[in-house]
Amino acid sequence: MSEVGVIGRVTSVQSTTLRVSLEVGAKGFTKVGPDGLHTVGVVNSYITVPAGAHRVVAIVTGVSISRHVEKYDRQVLLSEDDQSAYELEAAVVGRFEGEAFKSGLTGYPPLHAPVRSATPREVKNIFLPRDVPALRLGTSAVAAEQDVFLDANLLLGHHCAVVGSTGSGKSCTVMAILDGLLDKPIPNGHIVIFDINGEYAQSFSSATPRGRATRTIVLGPQLGSSEGLFLPHWFMNNEENLALLRAGEGVQAPVLQRSIADARAVSSSTQQDVTKLQVIQSAMTVIEQLFGNSNNSEQPTERQLLSMREVVAGQASIDGPCHSQWTEMLRLIDQAGQSAQLSTQKWSLLTAKQKDILSELFQNLRTQISGAFAVLGMGSAEAAPDFDAPVHYSLQQLCDFFLPNRIQIEQANDNKIAGYVATLQMRLSRLLADGRYDFMTRVENHHDPLGSYLRLLMGADPTQATSDPDWPAANLYAKQAETHDEGPSVTIFDLSLVASDVLENVTALLGRILFDFAVRSDPRAAHPVLLVLEEAHRFIPARRDSSGVGTRSTAVFERIAKEGRKFGLSLLLASQRPSELSETVVAQCGTVIAHRLTHEADQTLLRHATALSSRALLDQLPGLAQQHALVTGVSTGVPAAVRIRDVADPPKSNDPNFLRTWSDASKLDELPSHIDRIVAGWQGNSEEQVTETEGDDLI
Template sequence: MIGRVIDVRSTTIRVALEVGAKGFTKVGPDGLQTVGVVNSYITVPAGAHRVVGIVTAVYISGQQQPKGRVELLSQDDTATYELEATVVGRFEGDAFKSGLTGYPPLHAPVQAATPHEVKNIFHPGGGPALRIGTSAVATEQSVYLDANLLLGHHCAVVGSTGSGKSCTVTALIDGLIDHEIPNGHVVIFDINGEYAQSFPPSTVRGKKTRPLILGPRPGASSGLFLPHWFMNNEEHLTLFKASEGVQAPILQRAVADARVSGASTNKEMLRLQNVVSSASIIEGMSSNSSKGCDIVFAQLAGLQTMVNDQVGKTSACAAQWAQIKVMLDWGIAKANVQDAVWTPLTPPQRDILAPMLVAIRKEVTAAFGVLGMGSAQTAPDFDAPVYYSLQELCDVFLPNRIQLEQAADNKIAGYVAT
């Protein structure tokens, strides 16, 4: 016995060491034993079982001498030594089990765990066990894993780079192979292709197992390829390093536009974008004092041909196309722009074309909204794995989204330039 229990809590017990144990060693039937050292084990009777605790703290406190009585005593003679242990399980006979069925009473005798008891703590009985190394708290004691429990639960081996995770997994697999464990199954998600080559039929490991390898073989000509359109919203933002303030919302909406386009009518969306581009060209020519009529004439003629072709087709935004045609036919006839080289637009022509283009832009914005790509609306799911062209995202959808958002803030293009 090394001491007695003086305090019992839900997970810890406190022990006052006896005078003979203050030197932190004690001679017993099992030889010289270390006492009161952090990470050592103790046992305490608790009914029919013995509680097992691991020492987590050691204390020393002075003892007050009664007044009027002065003796020349050393600090060791007057000090009280105590230790605190965390309860980790119990012994039922010689078998160690986790959990508690009862607590020890106060003044219960405390003993240091014998080498045989420490071995039973680390070596599970009743089935095959795998040796995985040596205990850090009992360097002479090997540590084992119950093979049945290991195979009956999920297992994770975690650690920093170079700490030995792959070697540990290999040791576990080889340890399981060395034991005759019927119906033992191991599933490895081999992300880096490290283990597929470890089970060739000619080796001992390959002969003792029946490996089923799914997926491509490692190498330059094979592998797992993830399409860009499989990425979710968070991954898109990470790839483009979009800032949260302005860039992230613009990119999210542009990707959503691209997904909607990929899932529906790409041609109609491109035609709407074409209308916006032509409107921008015409507006640019309105301020040109030396020429412009020939370019505006060509843009208006091309727009009229394209819109007439689109109006005759079934479309979700057929009403918007019909309105665009009405405005375009009226404006072209009213402005009467001639195909004249080096001739600027006249003020009356600009006065007709400017409101017409404003009205057409409003219809285009409404059409984008119907398709789920408007400034106020987006696709219902940013993360939906719908195909879209990465080139079109950069060349069409992102510029279109920037142009739509610039109606509220003309600095948007500068914000998203990076």
């Protein structure tokens, strides 16, 4: 092989690390080759070395000079260069087979093999994937004229993590990746963004080219049905319900499961039966309380019994699923009424015989009521409904009726059940009283709720273009969809106002819905989705202890990370603290884009999660400049130091200018009204209320 362009010789081969001794002509760190002047010995540049039929490619990770003194027969004057040895250290990253670059090794170079700097053409072949869709991430930090590309399918198919300290450029890198995807003709693209800081809405506003090129819907930041940021509680599956209410496994979990199954089983057609049965149960309780009335019990008992008969007779006249039970209850009430011979005389008390007759009546009525519940799909221990079915039910009715009813049924087998479940009832009551959860617990039922929600997530019209839709956020969607033309769908969940202890339940449920949709899709991956998680450590915390903190959300996204690829669900994570992320999720990310990281724990996690050949590069992490990153993984041919491309209309994550703002004296006059607006939104007041308050202040 010709020696033209040789810069040195291999002096050591250890696993994926090569040491190279530079030749005399290369010690100036530039060398003339057949295709021009080459830079030699610069960290992050590339070299090639012959290895059998191929050429090994390595990235320079270190340079050094060692002083040496040779013995001469006579004393001579030596220059500094004559007394120094110049060496490179490089990590092997792949090979050239002819002109095609391929990752991995098939052989190692021998000692003393000639080493060359990679030519511009070779560098281009390294960075530009052949015959595959590629997105431009930025330019090489060493060769500014060379663009760095990522294999789009490998990037999406194997998940991607963007990490770096605050202010290092993570959000702009995420946007650069999205822009690279949007550069492609992808009208059927689907992107869902969990935006915890409220940064992305401005980047996709209708006034920006990016917003005009996509079908973007922004949900939030205000919580509630009209703002679009709502999540019906009945979408939760069994595990999510148990986690939300922290139901104990022994007694509370089975009782809650059966109670929710009872509530789901009651459709709109059978709701009237359930309500009437509840009324009869309440009336019996009222009469039983009259047994102990020492002043007047016979007259109110007669009145209650007559009203019960009227309700039962009305239901018995309807041909419904519980017709036989209502008919038998009517017969029992008429029979007991004749036997008890109640009068309307005031101040009279129930006799012992009357109490006995009524007690027997109530026992028989409760038997019929239990039978009616069984017919309706409630209360039967043998029934086995799908606990995970996303069927509407009222959480308030669960608290007021279905849970107490289930407790009463179970009391027949264990009279301590009520005590065991008391704390669960208290937690459910507190959940309903907690206004932060209203966007989940107070959502009204509407037509096709699950279908509408999935259409929203996937960029389709949740109202199905109906003239009078009952979808809660129909007005919001209509307003934002006015500017929609064509292009991929982008759905942004602005979660900036969601309380921290509520956030886990929201993100876990949204992530699980997307995953279940992907799993159930046939054919598989017919509509792939990219899920972007900003500040991912908030959604996918590492499981450090047995307290259960973050367990549910972490479990959901770990499953997506491990199984989502084959179903067409990809993750794009951004985090400033990768060490606080689930290690399982980080390890499943095939591409890692690392900005400046100064914390040792963060660097250690990345070293464990990246390929051996890339670990030497990670020593550079503490010193990386803003907008610069190290890229490793399956979507790039080689590990690379990259300057991320500039993005227009970046996310709202820039640092505030303290001194300029503090120097503006006019802002002092705006401060009171600014505080009023914040407090009004914080306390849930409307703008009209704020305006009225300001008017009162003026008066």
